[in-house]
Amino acid sequence: QVTLTESGPVLVKPTETLTLTCTVSGFSLTNAGLTVTWVRQPPGKALEWLAHVLSSDEKAYSTSLKTRLTISKDTSKSQVVLTMTNMDPVDTATYYCVRLVHGPFYYFMDVWGKGTTVTVSS
Amino acid sequence: QSVLTQPPSVSAAPGQKVTISCSGSSSNIGTNYVSWYQQLPGTAPKLLIYDNNKRPSGIPDRFSGSKSGTSATLGITGLQTGDEADYYCGTWDDSLTAGVFGTGTEVTV
Numbered sequence: 001q002v003t004l005t006e007s008g009p010v011l012v013k014p015t016e017t018l019t020l021t022c023t024v025s026g027f028s029l030t031n032a033g034l035t036v037t038w039v040r041q042p043p044g045k046a047l048e049w050l051a052h053v054l055s056s057d058e059k060a061y062s063t064s065l066k067t068r069l070t071i072s073k074d075t076s077k078s079q080v081v082l083t084m085t086n087m088d089p090v091d092t093a094t095y096y097c098v099r100l101v102h103g104p105f106y107y108f109m110d111v112w113g114k115g116t117t118v119t120v121s122s
Numbered sequence: 123q124s125v126l127t128q129p130p131s132v133s134a135a136p137g138q139k140v141t142i143s144c145s146g147s148s149s150n151i152g153t154n155y156v157s158w159y160q161q162l163p164g165t166a167p168k169l170l171i172y173d174n175n176k177r178p179s180g181i182p183d184r185f186s187g188s189k190s191g192t193s194a195t196l197g198i199t200g201l202q203t204g205d206e207a208d209y210y211c212g213t214w215d216d217s218l219t220a221g222v223f224g225t226g227t228e229v230t231v
Contacts, residue, residue, distance in 0.1 A: 037221060039167075046124055047159070047167065047210050049221035063218050096166060107214035107221060108157035108172040115166050 002026035004036065004097045004113035011119050018084045018118060022097030029075045030055050036080040037100040037109060038071065040093040048093075052100055053080060089120045125150060126211050126224035133230035138201050142227045144194040144211035150222055154213045156194040158187055161208045170209070171196065201231045 008020035020038070027034055037052035051061045051071040061069050070083045084091065095118055099111040127145040134140045144156065158171040169178050171187035174194065186197045194211055211224035 039221075039223075046226040047161075047212075047223040048124075049212075049223060052221065060219055060221075062220055101172070102214075105153065106155045106173055108155070108169060108212065109159070109167075110169045110172070110178065112166040112168065 002099060002111045004099060004111060006095060006097045006113045006116040008095075008116055008118065010117065011121065012087050013122050014088055014120060016087050018082075018087050018091070020082045020084075020095055020097075020116065020118075022080045022082070022113065024078045024080070024097075024099070027099065029073050029078060029080070032056075033101060033103050035100050035102065036073070037098050038080075038082045039096045039098055039109070040091075041096070041115075042090070042093040045093075050095075051082060052102075054102070087120045091118070092120045093118060124225040125215060125218070125222040126213070128209075128211060128224040128227045130225070131228040131230065134201050136201055136203065136231055139197065139199045140201060140229060141198075142196040142209055142211075142229070144196070144224045146192050146194075146213070146222075148192055149217035150192075150213050150215040151189065151194055152192040153216055156187065156189055157212050158185075158194075158196045159210045159212065160205075161210065163207070167210065198229070201229075203231050205229060206231050 038050040053071045073080045094115040096115045097113040098109040155173040159167040161167040174189040175187040
């Protein structure tokens with residue numbers, strides 16, 4: 001059974017750095033074609049793709065957030081870590097860790113974590 | 123901020139059919155496969171359709187997907203009250219080199 005579990009702070013202050021950890025089970029982060037991506041959803045708003053890291057360690061970031069995001073993986077721990085710097089109240093959202101299936105011309109998210117809600121407030 | 127455009131809402135009576143459009147461009151839908159996600163109230167999204175028209179195990183055939191050019195469509199037949207949810211399309215954008223989602227559509231039965 002594939003599971004992804006997000007962990008991190010519930011509350012962060014403006015200007016602080018957010019660090020979220022995704023721990024996966026049921027698949028390996030070394031599998032080509034399978035990896036983890038992060039998606040967030042502000043309250044009442046649409047899904048927003050944030051970043052992914054491939055088994056090759058190739059990374060991709062949201063164009064609008066790339067200066068603030070860093071994604072990394074620790075395959076030995078089956079973990080993917082996302083950091084977002086200079087947090088602002090508009091970054092208040094539910095952050096999802098999601099298994100990504102990817103290849104030539106295909107890119108979809110087949111297993112979602114339950115999400116972790118992060119509030120940015122002083 | 124969403125690159126893919128969907129209608130904000132659609133509605134129909136129980137048992138009827140709805141379609142949800144997803145409009146993109148040559149760099150995303152025009153090149154890559156489309157997936158669809160269902161988000162029931164208060165829950166995480168769930169994969170509904172992948173590779174334009176394939177259904178994961180456990181997804182009923184009332185849900186279907188298609189793609190033509192730079193647009194994709196999700197169809198839901200035999201609407202049930204349990205289908206009331208938000209639906210999102212998604213794909214990869216070769217120009218942005220980023221994943222992209224649609225603006226989301228609320229389905230009311």
